[in-house]
Amino acid sequence: MSAGTLGIAASRSTGRWGLALWTAVLLVMMAAGLAAFAYQFANGLIVTGLRNTMMWGQYILFFMFFVGLSAGGLIVASAGRLFGVTAFKPITRLAVVEATVAVMLAGIFIIPDLGRPERVLNILLHPNLTSPMVWDITIVIAYTVLSMSYVWLYTRADLARRGSWLALGTGVSARELARDERLKSILAWIALPAAILLHSITAWIFGLQISRTFWYSAIMAPLFIASALVSGLSLVILLALTLRRLRRIDFEDRLVAYLGALLGVFVVVEAFFVGSEFLTAAYPGVPDDTGPITRLVVGPYAPLFWTEAIVGLVVPFVILAVSRTRRRPELVALAAGLAIAGIFVHRLNLLLNGLSFVPIPLPPGVAIGASQADAARSFATYHWYVPTIVEWLVVLGVLAFGALLFTLAVLVLPLREHLVEEHADI
């Protein structure tokens, strides 16, 4: 404890400047994002790269990516508690904070995707209960509340010790600490299924649509869970190593190797589900089902698919499977970075390949929905989607908001697990 305080004191003057610069950069990015969103709101989604032939893009991609990051973080945190894996303790608070920020960003990413964002409350005023999107928004809201309570429950005792108002007037008597432990166990029982549900429902937004053969598969929900575990755990590893360097939390290298091994298992599960999906779709030789697989393996999206497979699955697996490399935190960090990028590309492939080819591909195809100088471009059977600068600015703005929120949480909340509590647990 005292070593940590000393460390912060030593790096205080450089740290303060670094923090100011970091905050300034994030604020500028947020302002640019807001400006881009205002521009999009005034002109409509025509300023994006989307059209009738490819109706969801960057925003939905980041929505599902962040739902995954969130679900993954909380599954790791709550499974650790439920199955009594005490090794996770030093990073549990971090994982819960990560999950909270990620689910909030996921919710925010829905807004710029809407054509009429000012009508978003219609979802609550006139919900259609057969819509997976209504299920999803319900679970996103519930899960945000749940993960916020989780963060508070894990940090409130330390906040109370500091005399912070964030403890909401609660104290640190033995009785209150015992109640904390009880509540943590109860919450873990709710949080684990909620996290799994959150990501399953997001998968069902896509997987229940018979119109999109590449998505219409029972493996979609399990596959999304596997992707969530890979990307969520990877982000937790990267954040944990960063915060250890910044001396906000402490843990031993052994934990990194342990998390790395776990990540290796998740990577294998992800690869297994992807392989199983591809084989099932390709084997009968029905063109509607083999088409998407061909496009990914040898077609226009082959570079993306092989990036997903080699950079995102094979390389991390090799690093994490060999015990000599797994014991080096910087290599585990590299594997986690590659795995997270791989999951991002995986979701990009899912979106591009599921949507960009129209379901009845007879000429001239689908009207793209925007007037064209060249009439021949008014219809298309295929859409090569490239996000516009507006879409990038909006996304970067939301990401900057998330980074700011996380920075704030790290500065305000006691993320270091308190030693007294560890004894109370045993």
Next chain:
Amino acid sequence: MPDPKKVSPVDALPAASRAYGEIGRHSGKPHWGMVVDQERCIGCWSCAVVCKSENNVPLGGWWNRILTDGDALDEPRDERGQLQMAWLPLACQHCENAPCVKVCPVAATYHRDDGVVMMDNDRCIGCRYCMIACPYGVRTFNWGTPERPTPHETGMVAARPLGTVEKCTLCVHRIAEGQVPSCVWSCPAQARIFGDLNDPDSRVARLARDGRVLLEEAGTKPSVIYLSPRRKHEL
């Protein structure tokens, strides 16, 4: 002076023209449907163009398209040594088990009692989930401020706002006046037959028995039925 809003455009038509567009017999509780005869369709796109002007559809959007059953627009294809050509006129299929109605988060797309799948453009939040769910690709989104070839609006229907989804309504504004949809009325080859599928003796119901629906395996139960383009008689 009579209120101009009360004189419907149909009232203003000459009697012969009005009679040509009349829906005719139907049961008291109709389920509106359409038969499209692919043997009669000549691929002229009249119905598609009339639809655009009738329904005030902006540039870049089409509620009704004429697909060519082949590899390229208006090009015949080789079928067992014979040149064959057929078109597939495609608009909303007004499915009974409509995927778009199921997925709309705000129930902005819904079934009317007469089977028509309708849009409420004042409620639509523009999420485009219905476009993802539709296996026929017949919905179009107002990506930008709707543009028209002239500064004026066209047809008999109010424009839909920016950021909402629109599609074929089976010309409900004409049905309300006892008239068939404008694509049916305008087809020079009389390839479209409109009527009440609930009335077993209606022409549309009788013809529908020999037809097929698109993507039957998707289980959507469309109200638009197609007659095969290969029905030539032997001499």
